[in-house]
Amino acid sequence: MKYKITKNCIEIQGKDDFSAKDILECGQIFAFNKTEKGYVVFSLDKKAEIVETETGFKIITCDTKYFENFFDLKTDYGLIKSRLSKFKILENPIKFGHGIRILKQDLFETLISFIVSANNNIKRIQLILNRLREKLGKNMGDYYAFPTQEKLLSVDEQFFKDIGAGYRASYLYKVVRQVNEKTLESWRELPTKELRNKLIALSGVGPKVADCVLLFGYGKKDVFPVDTWINQMYNKFYKPLDNREKIRENLVNEFGELSGYAQQYLFFSMREKAN
DNA sequence: TTCCAGGTGCATA
DNA sequence: TATGCACATGGA
Numbered sequence: 001m002k003y004k005i006t007k008n009c010i011e012i013q014g015k016d017d018f019s020a021k022d023i024l025e026c027g028q029i030f031a032f033n034k035t036e037k038g039y040v041v042f043s044l045d046k047k048a049e050i051v052e053t054e055t056g057f058k059i060i061t062c063d064t065k066y067f068e069n070f071f072d073l074k075t076d077y078g079l080i081k082s083r084l085s086k087f088k089i090l091e092n093p094i095k096f097g098h099g100i101r102i103l104k105q106d107l108f109e110t111l112i113s114f115i116v117s118a119n120n121n122i123k124r125i126q127l128i129l130n131r132l133r134e135k136l137g138k139n140m141g142d143y144y145a146f147p148t149q150e151k152l153l154s155v156d157e158q159f160f161k162d163i164g165a166g167y168r169a170s171y172l173y174k175v176v177r178q179v180n181e182k183t184l185e186s187w188r189e190l191p192t193k194e195l196r197n198k199l200i201a202l203s204g205v206g207p208k209v210a211d212c213v214l215l216f217g218y219g220k221k222d223v224f225p226v227d228t229w230i231n232q233m234y235n236k237f238y239k240p241l242d243n244r245e246k247i248r249e250n251l252v253n254e255f256g257e258l259s260g261y262a263q264q265y266l267f268f269s270m271r272e273k274a275n
Numbered sequence: 276t277t278c279c280a281g282g283t284g285c286a287t288a
Numbered sequence: 289t290a291t292g293c294a295c296a297t298g299g300a
Binding site: 027028114115117118119120121122123124125167168171203204205206207208209212225226227228229230244267271 | 279280281282283284
């Protein structure tokens with residue numbers, strides 16, 4: 001995919017391998033808004049606007065370098081999709097979500113966000129995370145940054161209940177005391193399995209949340225997060241199983257190093273078609 | 276009113 | 289190791 005970087009803008013040429021809707025609404029991120037012009041996306045204390053043009057997309061931001069990496073622009077998704085096309089089950093999902101790209105998100109923000117996501121719906125996840133930004137994040141003018149760990153350490157469990165986190169409040173209270181960005185960063189070079197075990201040991205992190213952090217934060221593609229939608233998908237298209245761990249194992253065995261990508265196409269098409 | 280949402284923690288056997 | 293249940297909350 002070709003793109004050009006100018007002062008405050010990344011210009012994406014072509015629409016085959018980039019779509020703001022597909023990227024932001026495929027469930028990997030909660031910090032975005034749909035606007036009249038397109039979308040606004042937030043990561044840490046940064047923001048970017050995405051506008052569709054006749055020939056592609058424009059990403060308007062003060063930090064082009066950050067968002068070039070965030071949107072993983074150097075990766076050839078045409079190649080990934082052609083490698084995935086040998087799987088019959090992905091034929092329609094890839095057509096449907098052709099513009100998906102897996103974001104490279106901040107580790108701590110991804111961890112907190114997906115702990116909130118557990119057994120929750122996307123609307124309410126966004127509601128809770130927005131309140132978290134508004135109450136504890138730095139005021140950036142027309143938006144709030146994601147809170148720093150220092151800020152998150154300054155509040156008690158009741159605070160997380162008050163923003164609507166429900167029973168996840170205690171997970172959040174604990175997890176900000178268990179790890180920080182530095183620790184999470186130091187785990188980057190670990191093999192997937194070992195890293196996964198470290199994540200699962202954290203409060204509020206089970207197999208599913210760990211896989212999401214591995215995929216959307218660490219960029220590990222040999223993981224396949226199994227949630228209710230993937231569970232449904234599996235039992236519709238494969239021999240039904242009631243054990244999510246087995247489902248996960250089977251899917252990782254089938255898609256191997258491309259599991260993470262396959263998961264996103266399948267998740268997005270399952271969820272959108274149900275709506 | 277009941278069910279469900281990108282599940283996890285904990286007790287029990 | 290495996291199974292079953294409780295857990296907040298808001299929208300459909």
